[in-house]
Amino acid sequence: MDADDFIRRWSEAPISERAHYQTFIGQLCRLIGVAAPDDERTGDLDYCFERPVKFLHEDGGSHPGYIDCYRRGAFVLEAKQSGKRGAGGALDPQPQLALFGGKGRQAAPPSNTLETLMRNAKRQGENYAKALDEWPPFIVVVDVGRAIELWSDFGRQGKAYAPFPDRARYRIEMADLRDAAVRERLRRVWAEPMSLDPSAHVAEVTTDIASRLAWLVRSIGARAAAGPSGRPDAVTRRRAPIRQPCSSCSASSPCSPTASA
Template structure:
């Protein structure tokens, strides 16, 4: 599994993980220790790959014959991939982690990735995943998406995007209002125009989001 990840990191030009035990708390490593409370106190499991504030990653190896986790396209394979998600989600909710990572990622090595994004820790169920085949990493948009996951996941936070767009729109509308007033337009006329423009922009934004969602 680590070989695949190293190749991926090299391809998207982001830093490699730090050897486990090198840095206190292992914020970016393979085989991350994940602690939990249980009836006897605490127990420790191991996440395949982890980066603090970024993701929890679990990998499986599907196959076409009787090798790997299970044969792709079979019920056992589906159950194994679903189990990988619930395992990773459990790790993400460990009270011993400093925060819940915004991404839960599972992977069938040599086949595809499955992504769940949540900046609130509510990743949803297994069916909420975004499936990305390995060859789709050649797509510039998908490539940039992975770069952001590994280097700047907050840039993908919808709340940050909405806040940034809102500020930009507000600045633009303020400049437009000032210009219209300088042209001798009445305040009420300016206000009506700006309200109409805002409504049109909102409608376009909603339609674009619907189109983007349908293309996933």
């Protein structure tokens, strides 16, 4: 399945089919060239759908939760279409959204319902990350057939997951998947997430600049004349000897040592 087939398949999918987010993610993995959950090892809790976690309470109690898709060292993924956000699900947003109209499911949702649901999914992803024994560098939020959002925290402290790579491009629409650079970005989120850390790129550039400056200093030092101490003199430079024309040559054409001999 190429990008056009994938986009057509999911953009035209009915609402009932969009609820099958696992199928969407599996096909997305194949599109970007990575293994899907359970492809390599069934039951691997480090890369799977419905990854169980336990939320601990201050009173010593706890309750279970399930991450829609998880990959250790890479991301927590939450799908807007997840069943737990459906009618009567553990994270059904309608009781909260109904407060705007006061009539439960009969109330007209606010105009920004989509944004609300996506933010709810992102916030839940952060809560799941908190329940893990690591802070993954990415929170991925999926609206099946519409968009994928990327949020990053390369410090892996869980303090702030920010839009990645920036506010203008953190949301990947279905049509954007035609762009090979976008698909490569997603592949790296899955396979080598820390390679996307901007600070790592800055460090590489800084190291390269420092290396070039060191080479320049050595080059200048090698051309400097030796001072009284025997070390290169940074002020005095060796100059090529100025050859004076001999009396038998034209004043405008210095003769060579061979000719003057």
